[in-house]
Amino acid sequence: MTSVANRTVASRLAGHHDLLVTGALGIAVLVVPILALTVPEGSALHLSTFSVTLLGKYLCFALLALAVDLVWGYCGILSLGHGAFFALGGYAMGMYLMRQIGDRGVYGNPILPDFMVFLDWQELPWYWWGFSSFPFSMAMVVAVPGLLALVFGWFAFRSRVNGVYLSIITQALTYALLLAFFRNEMGFGGNNGLTDFKEILGFDLQADATRVGLFVTTALVLIASYTVTRGVVSSRFGRVLVAIRDAEDRMRFLGYRTEHYKLWAFVLSGVIAGVAGALYVPQVGIINPGEFAPLNSIELVIWVAIGGRGTLHGAIVGAILVNFAKTWFTGLLPEAWLFVLGALFVMGTLFLPRGLVGLVSRRER
Amino acid sequence: MSPEGVEGSDLLHGAILYLDGITVSFDGFRALDGLSLTIDRGELRCIIGANGAGKSTMMDVVTGKTRPDAGVAFFDRHHDLLAMSEADIAMAGIGRKFQKPTVFTNLTVRTNLELAMRDDRSVWRSLRARLDGEQRDRIEETLESIGLHLLADADAGTLSHGQKQWLEIGMLLMQDPKLLLVDEPVAGMTHQETERTAELLVSLAGGRSVVVVEHDMEFVRSIARRVTVLHEGRLLAEGDMESVQNDPRVVEVYLGTPC
Numbered sequence: 001m002t003s004v005a006n007r008t009v010a011s012r013l014a015g016h017h018d019l020l021v022t023g024a025l026g027i028a029v030l031v032v033p034i035l036a037l038t039v040p041e042g043s044a045l046h047l048s049t050f051s052v053t054l055l056g057k058y059l060c061f062a063l064l065a066l067a068v069d070l071v072w073g074y075c076g077i078l079s080l081g082h083g084a085f086f087a088l089g090g091y092a093m094g095m096y097l098m099r100q101i102g103d104r105g106v107y108g109n110p111i112l113p114d115f116m117v118f119l120d121w122q123e124l125p126w127y128w129w130g131f132s133s134f135p136f137s138m139a140m141v142v143a144v145p146g147l148l149a150l151v152f153g154w155f156a157f158r159s160r161v162n163g164v165y166l167s168i169i170t171q172a173l174t175y176a177l178l179l180a181f182f183r184n185e186m187g188f189g190g191n192n193g194l195t196d197f198k199e200i201l202g203f204d205l206q207a208d209a210t211r212v213g214l215f216v217t218t219a220l221v222l223i224a225s226y227t228v229t230r231g232v233v234s235s236r237f238g239r240v241l242v243a244i245r246d247a248e249d250r251m252r253f254l255g256y257r258t259e260h261y262k263l264w265a266f267v268l269s270g271v272i273a274g275v276a277g278a279l280y281v282p283q284v285g286i287i288n289p290g291e292f293a294p295l296n297s298i299e300l301v302i303w304v305a306i307g308g309r310g311t312l313h314g315a316i317v318g319a320i321l322v323n324f325a326k327t328w329f330t331g332l333l334p335e336a337w338l339f340v341l342g343a344l345f346v347m348g349t350l351f352l353p354r355g356l357v358g359l360v361s362r363r364e365r
Numbered sequence: 366m367s368p369e370g371v372e373g374s375d376l377l378h379g380a381i382l383y384l385d386g387i388t389v390s391f392d393g394f395r396a397l398d399g400l401s402l403t404i405d406r407g408e409l410r411c412i413i414g415a416n417g418a419g420k421s422t423m424m425d426v427v428t429g430k431t432r433p434d435a436g437v438a439f440f441d442r443h444h445d446l447l448a449m450s451e452a453d454i455a456m457a458g459i460g461r462k463f464q465k466p467t468v469f470t471n472l473t474v475r476t477n478l479e480l481a482m483r484d485d486r487s488v489w490r491s492l493r494a495r496l497d498g499e500q501r502d503r504i505e506e507t508l509e510s511i512g513l514h515l516l517a518d519a520d521a522g523t524l525s526h527g528q529k530q531w532l533e534i535g536m537l538l539m540q541d542p543k544l545l546l547v548d549e550p551v552a553g554m555t556h557q558e559t560e561r562t563a564e565l566l567v568s569l570a571g572g573r574s575v576v577v578v579e580h581d582m583e584f585v586r587s588i589a590r591r592v593t594v595l596h597e598g599r600l601l602a603e604g605d606m607e608s609v610q611n612d613p614r615v616v617e618v619y620l621g622t623p624c
Contacts, residue, residue: 236479237491243469243480250467253428254481254540255455260488 017313017357018230022223028055029219033212049208054327056215056283058320063222063276065303065319066312067269070229072301073310074238075265076245078163080297081170082273084177085145087291089274091181092144094194094287095128096137097205101198114196115189125187134201141278142271149270150263157259157266162248171294178292193288200282211283218279222316225272229312232268241265242310302341306348308355317357380442381406381544381574382427387436389422389598396422397433398598404544409570411585412578414595415618420578421464423595424546428461429454441543456486460542464549466529470522474513474532477521478504481536503539511535511565527558534565545575551584563587 032055035047064086071077103110107117111124130136152173156166184190203210232238244251244258251258281287290296300319307318322344330337352358382404389397397419404410414420425431426438429451438446444457455461469477482500484490496504508514511531516524521532530550537545550566551559559581567588569575579585585592585606592609594601602612609615 232492235492236494237488239472239476239480240491242471246469246471247467249430250463250469251480252451253455253461254536255452255486256480257450257452257486261491264488 017311018226021226021313021316025059025219025223025226029216032215032219036212037208049211052208052211052215053283056211056218057280058323059215059218059222060276060280060283061300061303061323062316062319063218063225063279064273064300065307065315066222066225066229067272067276068300069304069309069312069315070233070272071262071265071269072304073312073315074233074245075241075262077262077266078167078301079170079266079269080167080294080301081172081174082269082300083294083297084170084174084292085149085270085273086277086280086296087174087177087181087287087289088145088148089141089277090281090287090291091188091194091277092131092137092140092274093278093281094197095131095140095188096134097197097200097282098194099128099132100200101196104198105196113189113194115184115192116187119184121187128187138278141274145274145277146267146271149267153263153266153270157262160259171297174292174297175294178289178294181289181292189288191289193286193290194281195286195288197282197285205282205285214279214283218283221275221279225275226312226316229268229272232265233312237261299341302345304355306344306352306355308352308357311355311357314355314357318355321356379406380404381408381440382576383437383439384423384427385437387423387426387433387438389419389426389431389433395598397426399436400595400598400600402593402600404574404576407570407572407574408591409567409575409588410577410591410593411589412576412593412595413580413582413585414601417597418595419598420595421548422598424461424548424576424578427454427546428459452486455540455542458541458543460537460540460545462533462537462545462547462550464552466526466533468521468524468529468532468536470520472521473518474521474524475504475508475517477532478507478535478539481539483539483541507535507538510538512561527554530554530558530562531565534562534569538569543573545569545573547575547577549579549581550577551579551581559584 032047032052035045036049036052039046064082067085068079068082071079098113101113105114105117107114109117112121116124131140156169161169180186181188182191188194197205199205200210203213233241240251240256240261244256244261248258277287277291303319303322304315305318306322307316308314322341326337326341329340348355380403382402384400384402387397387400388395400419400423402423412420412423422431426433427440427446429446429449432447440446440454440457440459444454446454449457469480472480479496482503484494484500505514508517511534513528513532513535516528521529524532534550547566550562554562563584566575566577577585577588589606591604592606593603594609594612594615596618601618602609602615604612
């Protein structure tokens with residue numbers, strides 16, 4: 001039967017990327033710990049902790065790009081505020097890490113983080129309760145961005161806010177959160193954010209083994225998220241998303257509640273972005289309101305565009321390559337990076353409408 | 366409120382669509398002005414009228430896209446269309462084919478039909494939906510009847526204009542509506558394609574009710590048994606093609622002017 005034949009061709013094509021992505025990440029999971037921990041420091045093959053952390057950061061960005069590609073690439077929802085979900089996940093993790101400091105802070109207060117002592121606060125605000133527990137904090141990493149995506153998406157999609165208007169209000173959303181988190185009264189460390197972390201689950205955050213562990217965790221989470229999102233976009237749900245992207249009105253007249261489909265895709269995407277933020281914070285050692293900057297959210301859309309939107313693996317490739325280029329270039333000519341990024345975006349749009357991965361395979365979905 | 370309470374029930378006997386006193390205003394302009402219309406079960410009806418006569422607005426009201434300022438609209442006796450969302454109306458059994466063929470260009474012809482197929486539309490179900498043998502057969506049958514079985518795995522975006530129109534008709538077949546609203550089905554078609562479309566539409570009626578809005582008088586003549594003429598948001602005349610064509614009011618406002 002032709003339909004069966006077609007399905008196997010399609011799954012073989014998709015399986016081909018899946019194998020490459022999960023294979024490459026799986027190899028990294030095996031090889032990076034060996035190179036970082038067992039190869040002696042003098043050897044050319046030795047991977048410094050700095051490099052491991054850098055790679056871990058790239059994988060967090062890849063996870064974030066995956067989240068954006070799910071809603072933008074497949075459903076046409078151009079969110080320019082995904083940095084907000086990333087930052088909220090990061091703050092939830094940061095709050096846990098702050099509580100782990102205990103009395104080792106500068107002021108030695110066993111309950112209150114340093115910035116609260118500095119602000120002369122007497123007790124922990126209610127919304128900090130529970131964050132000394134790792135499971136509770138992880139639940140918040142998922143729940144807070146997920147809830148924001150649910151509430152925001154429910155209003156936006158129900159009111160049929162589309163296209164550029166949706167992009168603008170997502171920018172407004174992340175900007176509003178930026179301003180709010182800057183305020184000391186909010187109780188999230190204001191301008192300085194949360195930092196000076198000591199340990200996670202009892203492991204010293206400065207230790208090489210912990211850094212490697214965080215890298216491995218990030219890679220495994222990326223593999224899992226990639227597998228889940230691939231499953232989602234390969235299901236009928238995924239085909240409905242693409243159909244909504246192409247002709248939403250038509251889908252309504254076919255009887256689909258398009259706002260429900262968009263909402264759940266948006267929530268899943270927000271949750272993945274939040275998890276990415278939570279993995280990012282212990283590796284870079286700080287979370288501050290700067291992560292809410294509207295520019296960040298725009299930049300990450302460019303990673304997806306350059307990698308190839310609507311492919312999932314393109315988002316991962318784009319995020320890693322662009323950030324690698326950024327690290328390299330900002331070392332060379334720091335002021336010029338934004339111009340380079342802009343040029344990459346323009347050139348990519350003009351000459352690679354299907355992104356970098358579109359170069360490799362001409363036809364994919 | 367049931368339609369029986371509005372008018373005599375004998376009038377509704379066998380009616381699939383019942384509109385009464387529908388009024389729609391856009392910024393003071395009355396797109397529909399107390400329009401009343403009844404479509405019988407299994408009927409193939411053509412609606413004609415000049416641009417701005419209210420044909421598209423009428424379809425928008427029936428499919429839930431536009432809410433009228435006044436009037437009642439019932440479908441299949443007990444569905445109050447004015448209280449339902451577009452998606453609910455579609456699921457109750459009203460299909461719509463737009464003037465411009467709108468297919469999902471980045472999905473294959475087969476997937477287009479799959480998405481149109483009458484099935485559970487919930488998000489949860491869509492995550493685990495698998496086509497069973499019966500559904501797969503239905504898709505194959507439809508592919509045959511719209512003549513696109515050789516292009517089943519092509520992206521819908523690569524089809525010609527006429528093929529897109531047929532794919533859309535195929536999608537409506539999969540949706541299996543009780544009432545089909547078709548907006549200018551032969552606009553931009555070649556003569557051959559037009560004939561083929563006429564055959565398709567005639568074969569569709571009988572099992573279900575079909576309402577066709579069309580400018581092409583030749584085409585209307587070839588398929589219509591009953592014609593409704595709209596003018597300035599109101600019903601101007603109704604009857605078989607011959608009596609409508611000879612109606613002096615119709616001649617004056619529509620057929621008399623070269624089109």
